[in-house]
Every structure is written in C-alpha cells, then in structure tokens.
Amino acid sequence: MSSGVLEEAIKKASIAWVSVGDGPAYALWCMPVENALAVVSGPGEQHAPGLAQAERAIVRLRGDHGGLIVQAEAAVERVLPGSPEWDEIAPQLATKRLNASGTAEDLVARWVENGCALVKLVPAGESAVGTAELPAESAAAPPRETPARVETRRPFRLHRVRKR
Template sequence: MSSGVLEEAIKKAAIAWISVGDGPAYALWCMPVESSLAVVSGPGEQFAPGLAEAQRATVRLRGDHGGLIVQVEAEVSRLDPGSAEWDEIAPQLAGKRLNASGTAEEVVARWAADGCALVRLTPAADATTGAADLPAESQAAPPRETPARVETRRPFRLHRVKKPDRAADAARSTGSGSLPDEGWDGYLA
C-alpha cells in the first residue's frame, strides 16, 4: 500500500476506530500530529479501555466517502504531563476539543490533574493494510452494552387532551346555533 494514502488519511483524520489487542474498536476523536495521531482518554473524556497501557493498537481510518480506506498497526506512546511533547501537543488537542468546559489551558490542567492519558499513535513500518486487502463485507456489529444506555420512559402528561367535538365545530362555522339571537346585539355590533 502506498504510504501517501496513509499520510493523507492521517492528515484528514478527525475520528479513528481504535482497538487494543482482540478488543472491540472504539470511535475516538483524534488530532493529526506530523505522521501520527494524538488521542486523549480518561475521566471526563472519551472511553478507550486499555489504550493508555498498550504498546500497540489497530487504527482504522476512513476516506472522504466515509468508508474504511486504511487499517494500520500503530505504536502507542503515552505522553507524560510536563514533558516537551505534552507541552506541545496537549494545548493543540485541547483547542480542538468540542464542548470543552473552560479554556485550553484549563482543560490541559484538568487532564494532568485527573490522570487522563494523552497518547500518540505512530504507524508501525510495513503494518498497513490498504483498500485492496480490506474485507469487502460490512464490519458492523450490534451495539455493545454500556452504562450510558438508559431505558426510555413514556412522556409525562399533565392533563388529558380532549379530542375536539366535530359536530360543535361544524355548527359554529355555519352560523346555526352558535350564538343566541336575543341580547347579543350590542356584542356583535
């Protein structure tokens, strides 16, 4: 496979499907950094079980059409707070974080205080699978159990809504029986 396709897929990546070992793949938002991807996970951030402790992970990237175009084995390196790489990458990644509570500096400080894992995924040499070698069938799987799933409750109704009386509506629109003839002259004038 051409390394140009991999490089282009990494440059355009905003989300990647990442799996560790034989575990399921998780859709994780990421940020391209040179020829690698940066991903944050941990308390208050995205759920990526085993990624922080892993040595290698499988990364699947999509193309412009939304389908899988490349799958690569990547080396995982965890960045430590205060290191030169952390100080360079963490503020950029925090700036890309949607719905962040606070400024980029506050988010980076929270990541360091809460023990969030900031990892860099670098493609391993000769471990890339291109479009020709990828499976043709869909790799869709049924939804996994998650603590985020909640049973849907029926909506609360404060009062019963009565159906309109069609006969009364028809009588009012034709003028028959809608208002008494006596005593309403001043009201109608």
C-alpha cells in the same frame, strides 16, 4: 499498499477507530501530529479502555467518502505531563476539543489533575492494509451494553382512551 495513502489519511483524520488487543474498536477523536495521531482519554474524556497501557493498537481511518480506506498497526507512545512533547501537543489538542468548558490552558490542567492519558499512535507503514485488501463485508457490530441506555416506558396519558 503505498504509505502515501496512510500518510494522507492521517493528515485528514479527525476521528479514528482504535482497538487494543482483541477488544472492540472505539471511535476516538484525534489530532494529526507529524505522521502520528494524538489521542486523549480518561476521566471526563473519551473512553478508550486499555489504550494508555497498551504497546500496540490497530487504527482504522476513513477517507473523504466516509468509508474505511486504511487499517494499520500502531505503536502506542504515552506522552507524560511536563515533558517537552506534552508542552507542544497538549495545548494544540485542547484547542481542537469541541464543547470543552474553559480555556485550553484550563483543559490541559484538568487533564493533568484527573490523570487523563495523552498518547501518540504511530502507525507502522509496512503493516498498513489498503482498500483492496480490506474485507468487502461490513465491520458493523451490534450495539454494546452500556449503563447509558434508558428503558422506554409506556407513554403517559392524562385521560383514559376509549376503545371504539
């Protein structure tokens, strides 16, 4: 597979499916940075278990049609607050964050205060698998258990309903 497809998918990426180890893939919003993706996770941000501590991750990117076009192994590089790289990437990423309260500077300060992790995912071009090599079957999985699920109750009825 040519690395051109991977580079183009990275340039257009706003969401990536990232899995660490044998864990499930999580859909994470991201921002292209050179030939890498910047992702923030942690308290008050998106849930990406194990990503901040990982050395490698699998990144799946979609094409213009919305389907999976490339999958690659990526090196995970943690960007630390106060570093020149943080000062360059964090404000840009904060402006891309949808529905954030406050300014971009407030959001970056909150990331530092809450201990959020900003990581760069640098895909290895030689590990990229293109459309032709990807499995034909769907990679959809059943929904995972989550505390956010709400049990549905029987509907409230003000008056008794008569059976006919």
